[in-house]
Amino acid sequence: MAVTVSFGIQKGGASKTTTAGIFTYLLARDGMRVLACDMDCQGNLTELITGIAANEFYERTVLEAIQEKDAERFIYRVNDSIDILPANNLLSLLPRYLYQTFGFHDPNIYNVLSDILGPIKDRYDWVVIDTPPALSEATMNSLVASDYVVVMFESSQWCYSAIPNFLESVLLAQKLNPRLQVAGILRTLNDVRRADAKAFNDLIGEEYPDLVFETIIRRKAATGRLAINGFDPENKELLDGIEQYEAFYKEMMARVTVTQ
Numbered sequence: 001m002a003v004t005v006s007f008g009i010q011k012g013g014a015s016k017t018t019t020a021g022i023f024t025y026l027l028a029r030d031g032m033r034v035l036a037c038d039m040d041c042q043g044n045l046t047e048l049i050t051g052i053a054a055n056e057f058y059e060r061t062v063l064e065a066i067q068e069k070d071a072e073r074f075i076y077r078v079n080d081s082i083d084i085l086p087a088n089n090l091l092s093l094l095p096r097y098l099y100q101t102f103g104f105h106d107p108n109i110y111n112v113l114s115d116i117l118g119p120i121k122d123r124y125d126w127v128v129i130d131t132p133p134a135l136s137e138a139t140m141n142s143l144v145a146s147d148y149v150v151v152m153f154e155s156s157q158w159c160y161s162a163i164p165n166f167l168e169s170v171l172l173a174q175k176l177n178p179r180l181q182v183a184g185i186l187r188t189l190n191d192v193r194r195a196d197a198k199a200f201n202d203l204i205g206e207e208y209p210d211l212v213f214e215t216i217i218r219r220k221a222a223t224g225r226l227a228i229n230g231f232d233p234e235n236k237e238l239l240d241g242i243e244q245y246e247a248f249y250k251e252m253m254a255r256v257t258v259t260q
């Protein structure tokens, strides 16, 4: 049965998608079968992993999979190791679909992703979910479908403000899915020249000593440009872009193995 991990924080631009994409790449490199699942209507993970514009997946996305209660038909095969359930802007219609179908007070609105992943999970070693920058229905569904969540912390005041409410959403999701655990908080997009970034890193370390990953991901051009050049073996900066994630990857695998 696959291990399912979400990358989340309601603050925008905290490297959720980049990290989910690199984590998927590293798992596949090490021989694991991965299903990536894009739960953000921006469709960034879809574009990062497939190299295809998200609009090209019109009516072939995770939204239709949820509506038709069938993930299988909407899986796009990227290569021998990676499949993806894509997303595009129309995933913003998910709340309307949920409330029209279930009504406002039915907790099943948070189970629809978990329900469609259930029957296909045993084909994979990992399911990697990218979430949107909001505490939305898409995020709650991602958490309820997950064994682990990695909380992304981009060293800034507004990301710092986001963490308590994100952890409250995790608590809410745990009522529906008691398997869910916080794998850790990943400090990212770190600008080593900024004293305030260092101060926020230290603060998070002091407030959440049991949760922070030791690895701190730096702001690095080659990592940022993965959004342009992707994981194409022809991308000359690929190794340079992902290299700083190897330490996080090791820590993550150790935490998952220990707690499984």
Ligand SMILES: Nc1ncnc2c1ncn2[C@@H]1O[C@H](COP(=O)(O)OP(=O)(O)OP(=O)(O)O)[C@@H](O)[C@H]1O
Pocket: 011, 012, 013, 014, 015, 016, 017, 018, 019, 040, 042, 044, 131, 132, 133, 188, 189, 190, 217, 218, 219, 220, 221, 223, 224, 225, 226, 227
């Ligand atoms: N370590 C890094 N170094 C440099 N640039 C990075 C790094 N990580 C991400 N980026 C860039 O920063 C921007 C935000 O990253 P990304 O889109 O992964 O964040 P996100 O949390 O998924 O954003 P959103 O909340 O919009 O979904 C992107 O342009 C991305 O290419």
Ligand SMILES: [Mg+2]
Pocket: 016, 017, 018, 040, 042, 044, 130, 131, 132
């Ligand atoms: Mg994103």
